[in-house]
Amino acid sequence: MDISKEEFEKLKEIAELYQVIKPIIIYSEEIDSYSNSNLQVIKELRDAFDHIIRVITIKTGVKSNNKSDYTMLNIEKSIGHVYRAGFDALDGLVISLKEDILEMLKRYKSDIIVSIIPNYWKYRQEINQISITTAECRQNKDSGNDLKVLLSDYLKNAENLKNIHNVFINAMPLIEEKNKEVNKTKLISNIIKFLGWFIAIILAFLSIKQ
Amino acid sequence: MENILLTQKAIDIIKKSIGVNNLSEVLDKEYKDISEINDIDKKRVKLYSNKIRGSVRLGSLNFLTIKEFNERADRILNAQLP
Numbered sequence: 001m002d003i004s005k006e007e008f009e010k011l012k013e014i015a016e017l018y019q020v021i022k023p024i025i026i027y028s029e030e031i032d033s034y035s036n037s038n039l040q041v042i043k044e045l046r047d048a049f050d051h052i053i054r055v056i057t058i059k060t061g062v063k064s065n066n067k068s069d070y071t072m073l074n075i076e077k078s079i080g081h082v083y084r085a086g087f088d089a090l091d092g093l094v095i096s097l098k099e100d101i102l103e104m105l106k107r108y109k110s111d112i113i114v115s116i117i118p119n120y121w122k123y124r125q126e127i128n129q130i131s132i133t134t135a136e137c138r139q140n141k142d143s144g145n146d147l148k149v150l151l152s153d154y155l156k157n158a159e160n161l162k163n164i165h166n167v168f169i170n171a172m173p174l175i176e177e178k179n180k181e182v183n184k185t186k187l188i189s190n191i192i193k194f195l196g197w198f199i200a201i202i203l204a205f206l207s208i209k210q
Numbered sequence: 211m212e213n214i215l216l217t218q219k220a221i222d223i224i225k226k227s228i229g230v231n232n233l234s235e236v237l238d239k240e241y242k243d244i245s246e247i248n249d250i251d252k253k254r255v256k257l258y259s260n261k262i263r264g265s266v267r268l269g270s271l272n273f274l275t276i277k278e279f280n281e282r283a284d285r286i287l288n289a290q291l292p
Contacts, residue, residue, distance in 0.1 A: 034272070035267070035272055036267075036272050036273050036274050037265065037267045037268060037272060037273040038273070038274075038279070039244060039250060039273050039274065039275065039276060039279065040244070040276065040279065042268075043244045046241060047240075047241060050240075050241060053237075054237055054238065057237060063234060063237060091283060092279075095282065095283050095286045095287065098286050098287070098289070099286045101291065102286070102289055102291065105291055105292055106292070108292060109292060110292045113292065124291050127291060128290075128291075131286075131287040131288070132287075134287055135283075135287050138283065
């Protein structure tokens with residue numbers, strides 16, 4: 001197979017990129033609450049495969065093509081689709097992690113969470129920021145920005161969210177315990193209040209009767 | 211390995227259906243886009259699900275359509291923590 005140095009470097013780039021993207025895709029499917037497959041990722045991988053097959057078809061002599069930039073153009077297109085598969089997998093990953101955090105915390109008031117995780121407000125703000133960045137990234141992933149930089153930033157965001165997710169997972173038993181304790185104290189306080197009112201009413205009734 | 215060949219009848223049907231004069235043109239033809247406008251119809255997938263030989267997840271409808279995924283993304287990304 002006749003491959004130029006330039007083509008070889010580009011093929012190496014796609015292989016190296018795929019080493020990063022594939023684990024993200026598998027992990028993203030793994031942590032999806034409903035074990036759903038992400039159609040966008042499947043579609044991007046399908047298109048990446050199609051462009052690579054075009055290259056293989058020409059390079060193995062199954063078909064010929066006179067365009068001088070045909071191979072490079074298709075390798076570059078394939079790289080673009082692998083990047084987009086990565087962005088789509090990261091979208092799914094961030095969404096699943098945030099959904100899981102929302103589900104974990106929905107039963108608890110913020111003061112209870114803060115009593116166990118003193119940095120809760122800082123984490124909450126970071127999660128909000130990651131949500132905004134993700135929404136923006138979903139809009140801009142097809143723009144002419146440097147995909148490597150964009151993917152690298154997006155990966156950092158996802159890693160940061162996973163770290164926060166771990167903090168919440170580890171704190172959940174203590175949050176649940178604290179919640180039970182607060183509810184118990186509230187119940188005792190309500191019973192005392194009720195008894196107080198009850199005794200007051202009885203005493204008032206007796207004093208009126210006398 | 212012996213080459214797998216399409217019959218002339220199959221070639222004619224495909225050529226007519228996808229609008230090409232020669233099957234060799236297909237190599238550079240793009241696949242159909244999957245987007246909110248050209249979304250997957252789950253009802254149709256369900257109809258053929260017992261005949262799907264590929265992905266079990268897709269065959270058993272364990273996927274979100276593009277519209278469903280976008281709606282989920284909007285809902286989760288806009289949701290506020292307590």
